[in-house]
Amino acid sequence: MSVRKQLRTALCGLALTGLAVTAVPATAVATPVATGAAKVSPVAAAEDAAARALARSFADSAWRAEAGSAVAGGAETGLGALAETSRTRAAASLATVVAAADRAVVAAKGLPADTGGLLTVTLAGARGSGRAPLVAVEPSDDEITAVTAYDTRGRAHTLDASRMPDVPVYVVGVDGEKAVEAGTRVLERELAAAGVTTAAANATAATAPAASTAPTAPTTSTASTTSTASSTGFWTSRITSVRLADDKETWIKGDAEIFSIVSGFGLDGKVRVDTVTHPYLDDAGTTYHPNQILVNWSLYKYNLADAVMMEDDGDTDYSALAKAIAAALLTIADLGAYIPLVDPVVDALPSSFWTDDADFVDAWYTLAREMTGTRDGAGANGRFTFDRYWVSAL
Known part of the structure; x- marks a missing residue:
């Protein structure tokens, strides 16, 4: 849900900050782009680490097919649990990274250590297109115009946030409920x-x-x-x-x-x-x-x-x-x-x-x-x- 700038100005008179991003077409995913050096929150940093690891893990075709089947229904799925239940080598390596990222998210949100894993994954984009998937992080900024997604080699690509991409995109986020x-x-x-x-x-x-x-x-x-x-x-x-x-x-x-x-x-x-x-x-x-x-x-x-x-x-x-x-x-x-x-x-x-x-x-x-x-x-x-x-x- 967007928190409108005029709402916040009217109620609190607070100055807002924003990030200006130039969007590119959703189909332009072949050219890697450099990642920015902007300061990110601990939660965003943990999500990004998990997303990069998930993208690289999809180089394993067996694991990629297994993960794709698990999230095919469009439901939000626990990323840690998904990796831990797989017997593939790629998933085992991913599970270690996700466990550390989950601990970082729980600590950053001021929650008790026994809260359990909060990182999730969903599937968006053109499912079943046959194209190699990308992995992105769900942004906290509702007004963002461009999304960074990673491929199986860890390279970053820019997607247009206003248009559904024509490739499968796995989205890493936090279980908000x-x-x-x-x-x-x-x-x-x-x-x-x-x-x-x-x-x-x-x-x-x-x-x-x-x-x-x-x-x-x-x-x-x-x-x-x-x-x-x-x-x-x-x-x-x-x-x-x-x-x-x-x-x-x-x-x-x-x-x-x-x-x-x-x-x-x-x-x-x-x-x-x-x-x-x-x-x-x-x-x-x-x-x-x-x-x-x-x-x-x-x-x-x-x-x-x-x-x-x-x-x-x-x-x-x-x-x-x-x-x-x-x-x-x-x-x-x-x-x-x-x-x-x-x-x-x-x-x-x-x-x-x-x-x-x-x-x-x-x-x-x-x-x-x-x-x-x-x-x-x-x-x-x-x-x-x-x-x-x-x-x-x-």
Whole structure:
């Protein structure tokens, strides 16, 4: 999902940096091109190492055929597991490189060592064309115009990011869904360790069960009453539909991996943060109907909360994100009236989140417990439709 430049400028007034690349036709793959010396993230460096090794390993025709069959369905496949299950010599050598790259990716994203392999491979381009395959890395920059791909001799070639190439292209990337699931757990755990109130991710991210007879809807007030957290259940704000703006993604980009950071003041008057994952929210320009709880109002002192939506673009460091958000939010005290928390959260984002179309998607200020209907994000990139939903106790 693209994070539009005007959105970021309007919300934060931050300067953006970009990489200008001259695209060449997708068919022009015979002439090697020199690789640039631009600084890359640790995740991108690990992906690139794995991609180069995978490309060279395809010189082994038996392994190449085996790998091609494994990814022929178009599904994202774990690269490490794919190499480890093969009995070919080329795959055995590749597995060693991929294991090291996987460890580097996990460490760079601030995830625990037991997260497991995150590197994946998919197949794009003209499948079954009979032409030798290339291997590329899924870019974190959604506005990139050219893609570097490697051949079996390790040479780099330039592909046009706007046109599907006429050769098979294996794309190495990061399992975003797995990374988000592990990352939000790290985020909440580290925020809690720093003193910010959090809850388990599934307390707010899970779809609500069928409701029993709901009580009278809560009346509008500045602070929540004890009735919202009664023993019979609690009120929530449920997402009945969600849509992100069309961002003209390129052929090499996979599905988006989206999560939201919901913030407000807990019942103890201290700043509270809950994370909500949106694994269904894959494509821009598509309306989804998840019936997913965004805010559990029994956890908040006031009847207002904020939400910041983000995307894991591959290089998100959840540990760094948690530290930055905690440092910003712990300076805010409850003064007896609700204080919006979007700006402190957005301002706390590490500078890397604003480079190459990084992970900020949109933000919603002062979501109310009584709200229903459609709410556009502050940057007009996202749109939620809400209803009030009573979750009954068992």
